[in-house]
Amino acid sequence: MIGPMATIAVENYLKHVLLLSTREPELVPMGALAAALAVTPGTATTMVKALAEASLLRHLPHHGVSLTPSGRRLALNVLRKHRLVETFLVNILKMDWSTVHREAERLEHAISDEVLDRLDELLGHPQSDPHGDPIPSREGELRIQIYATLSSCVVGTSQRIVQITDQSENFLRFADQHGLPPGAVVRVTKRDHAAGVLTLRKPTGRSITLSLNAGAQISVELAMSQVAS
Amino acid sequence: MIGPMATIAVENYLKHVLLLSTREPELVPMGALAAALAVTPGTATTMVKALAEASLLRHLPHHGVSLTPSGRRLALNVLRKHRLVETFLVNILKMDWSTVHREAERLEHAISDEVLDRLDELLGHPQSDPHGDPIPSREGELRIQIYATLSSCVVGTSQRIVQITDQSENFLRFADQHGLPPGAVVRVTKRDHAAGVLTLRKPTGRSITLSLNAGAQISVELAMSQVAS
DNA sequence: AGATTTATTTTGACGACTCAAAATAAGTTG
DNA sequence: CAACTTATTTTGAGTCGTCAAAATAAATCT
Structure with missing residues (x-):
């Protein structure tokens, strides 16, 4: 059928x-x-x-x-297309990283494996897309890491944002406007579970307060070396 | 409906x-x-x-x-997408210009007007695609020129190929393999209507014989200045 | 003009995907 | 465990784009 x-x-x-x-x-x-x-x-x-x-x-x-195995193979190929297309749209066409999802949603079904390969080459075989999500390899491997989030990481330490989990247009725009794309470094200065909010500070000195729920949508890892946002 | x-x-x-x-x-x-x-x-x-x-x-x-006017507007937009995508695939992704049609056939329905504009910019606002077909402007203008063909042009003069009319995979591959892409300069040295064939010579000295029918599928214009193929 | 060929339109049906609403199974709670 | 709530499945129907084959209109040819 x-x-x-x-x-x-x-x-x-x-x-x-x-x-x-x-x-x-x-x-x-x-x-x-x-x-x-x-x-x-x-x-x-x-x-x-x-x-x-x-x-x-x-x-x-x-x-x-x-x-099933064949279903997974197919799904990974589509996901690879989606994320490489997103990367292309941001890196080459300089599109806004918070708008790009919708575009990729249509393109992922239209590009051939051949174009996919060339795109991958053009982009220099990137490991993750503009939102920090890992790009499945050509062979169908998808490294999934479990990251801490702004709501769960150690208070006071420098953290680098690696991934925005909630990819709704709204949330991505929020992250964008507050200077919180993957790669940005922040420090959680305060977390108040009763009030349900946390405060973080950027290297520039700017402070931002957001809900724990929102914070849980932003994955981070310990920032070994400082990287400019 | x-x-x-x-x-x-x-x-x-x-x-x-x-x-x-x-x-x-x-x-x-x-x-x-x-x-x-x-x-x-x-x-x-x-x-x-x-x-x-x-x-x-x-x-x-x-x-x-x-x-109708609105139908035409829509059609021109699709055609613009098709031809800009083809140009992108050849110029940026370095794909074979004779394979690219099929790819564009699917992509033309998946790219947004926004992506279209950025692509146009990235490519430097090209006037025609890799086959020599004119790209409709953003405003919906399509300049159509009537060209001479290898079967109808003046024998002996230098002609620049501007367009391959028959875009079947087969014919494009033929043109490609004989070094006859748009831009190439050739000279028709002989035309035999009885036998139905014509002979042309490339600047490299190489001669090619093809049928008048095939020649009618290749549009040319007078080459003012010699351009290397 | 009448007969025949060719192009176009109708008709009835199907496949892929979807919804709304009724039926049923699973899970939860007093 | 029986009643209720929630999640899932069925059922009947609809849309979009398609085909095969019968019906019809247009064009062509004696």
Whole structure:
């Protein structure tokens, strides 16, 4: 019931299953998948059954889905396209890193593997995209690291932002406007769990206060050497 | 029956009507359109009626179709995307100019106007694509020139290739392998209408013989100054 | 003009993807 | 554990773009 060549919808289903199963171990619940795809639950069920039929997904009815090896291979290829395209749009076309997601969402289904390779070369085989997300290798390896976040890291130490987890247009614009792209170095100066806020200071001396929830969306690692924002 | 945002199919129909109506004056016949889109005549009729309903096309039943102003605007935008993408693939990604058509066929529907503008800038606002076809301007102007061809130009004079009309994979590869891309300078040394062949000589001294039919697919203009191939 | 060929349109059907709403299973709570 | 809430699956229907084949109009040719 599903042909040999992947349609845009198929690629999107697989990509989102991959995305949702990186953190949560295995079994992506239907609800989460449907929400990620902006589709009603019933639609997701129908589609998932077809994808399971085509051995791209495993479907445990009433419990969730996981990728088969071939599904995973396909999903990683799409994700690689997405992230390399994003990198291209920011690095070469100088587009705003907070707008770029939507563009890549369409382009990831239109570029061939050949173009993908050349793009990768042109960009110098980057390891991560402008949001700090790792780019799957040509061979389908995706190094996932568990990072601390602004809400969980040690107070007082210099931290380098490596990843913005919430990639909604709004949040990315917020991060952009406050000078918090991946690569920026900050220090959490105060964290108040009762009030639910934390304060951080940039090397420039500027202070920013944000909620713990927001802070949890920004991954960091210990900054060994200072790097200008 | 057709929404406000153009689907891939809609864009393709309009683009091909535009392409087919540049040479032939007005009224594109259904058969030609269906063939260009690799679709059965019945399908083309159905789709054309919907596009006429949406005021993107004018449909004179049993006679043919032509673009309305808004249809033309849309078609030109798609064509601009197609040709700028082709230029990008050849000039920046260094892809083979004879392979690039197929890639652009998918990308033209995936890139936004914003990306289009940046691409145009990156490429230095080129006037024509790697095959020599003119790139419509941002404002929707498409300068069409009538060129002589290798089959019709004056024998003995230096001519610069400006355009390959037949863009099938095969013919482009042929042109490529014989060193006949747009820009190359050649001289027709002999033309034999009885035998249906012509002979041309490159500045390097190399001679090539091809059919008059093939020659009619290669547009040329008088070469004022010699340019290395 | 009448008959035949050729181009176009209709008709009925299908595949991929989607929704809304009813049915059902799983999980939770008193 | 029985009642209730929440998540998932079914069912019936719709859209978009397509095809094959029958019906019809236009063009061509004696």
